[in-house]
Amino acid sequence: MVHIVIPFRPSNPKSRLADYLSEGERQRLAVCMLKDVLSAVRDYPTSVLASELPADLRDEIEPFADLIVDPRPLDEAVNAVLQPETAVIMSDLPLINRKIVKGFVETEGDVVIAPGRKGGTNMLLVRIPFRVSYHYGSFLKHVKMAKKAGAKVSVYDSFFASVDIDTYDDLLEVMLHGRGETKRFLSELGFRIVMEKEPRLIREV
Numbered sequence: 001m002v003h004i005v006i007p008f009r010p011s012n013p014k015s016r017l018a019d020y021l022s023e024g025e026r027q028r029l030a031v032c033m034l035k036d037v038l039s040a041v042r043d044y045p046t047s048v049l050a051s052e053l054p055a056d057l058r059d060e061i062e063p064f065a066d067l068i069v070d071p072r073p074l075d076e077a078v079n080a081v082l083q084p085e086t087a088v089i090m091s092d093l094p095l096i097n098r099k100i101v102k103g104f105v106e107t108e109g110d111v112v113i114a115p116g117r118k119g120g121t122n123m124l125l126v127r128i129p130f131r132v133s134y135h136y137g138s139f140l141k142h143v144k145m146a147k148k149a150g151a152k153v154s155v156y157d158s159f160f161a162s163v164d165i166d167t168y169d170d171l172l173e174v175m176l177h178g179r180g181e182t183k184r185f186l187s188e189l190g191f192r193i194v195m196e197k198e199p200r201l202i203r204e205v
């Protein structure tokens with residue numbers, strides 16, 4: 001069975017949202033998104049690969065996944081645990097669900113990628129030895145690396161899996177499509193959708 005690894009950095013998360021959310025709000029948002037991802041992968045053995053893990057967070061996550069703490073940068077930490085039949089699923093994908101994860105892990109290919117918008121790698125499944133190289137257009141890098149290794153590459157096409165939460169505009173997608181803890185948290189913070197020619201996100205204070 002595929003083993004799932006979820007990288008997670010709790011310190012100063014989602015810095016691209018710093019103009020809209022306090023650091024405390026961003027930390028809570030990151031945990032809510034992680035918990036929504038953990039709910040989506042609950043049919044598979046899962047490890048959360050955390051850069052650090054304060055005790056309160058450890059207690060919150062432990063019931064749902066094994067915990068690996070590795071302070072090294074993302075690529076190093078993931079490559080240290082990556083082996084065939086591993087799926088790396090990012091912790092900032094609050095719209096994925098069990099059906100999407102099942103379809104992803106059952107997709108044929110030596111390397112299966114669910115791309116993020118703007119060139120990211122939101123979910124990666126490897127059935128061969130492989131090393132990741134995140135950020136800076138990682139989707140194209142990973143496809144090139146896999147093809148250079150002679151691997152069969154499959155792209156898993158999923159809108160919900162493509163929505164990683166990085167910028168203010170991404171929050172609108174959560175309010176439109178979310179059904180879990182992340183949407184509930186943003187609603188508690190006062191975020192609302194204004195139905196105009198294009199739906200618009202506002203925050204009522």
Ligand SMILES: Nc1nc2c(ncn2[C@@H]2O[C@H](COP(=O)(O)OP(=O)(O)OP(=O)(O)O)[C@@H](O)[C@H]2O)c(=O)[nH]1
Pocket residue numbers: 007008009010012013014015016017049050051070072073074077090091092166
């Ligand atoms: N274990 C581990 N996870 C990381 C690290 N950096 C990012 N992540 C996780 O990888 C996922 C995607 O990374 P980013 O989108 O860059 O997340 P982020 O660093 O919180 O966002 P920004 O501050 O906007 O770059 C997020 O779910 C992070 O929690 C790291 O150094 N170690």
Ligand SMILES: C[C@H](OP(=O)(O)O)C(=O)O
Pocket residue numbers: 116119120121122133134135136137138139164166
């Ligand atoms: C982890 C990284 O996320 P991004 O920086 O694209 O949001 C990536 O997908 O390569």
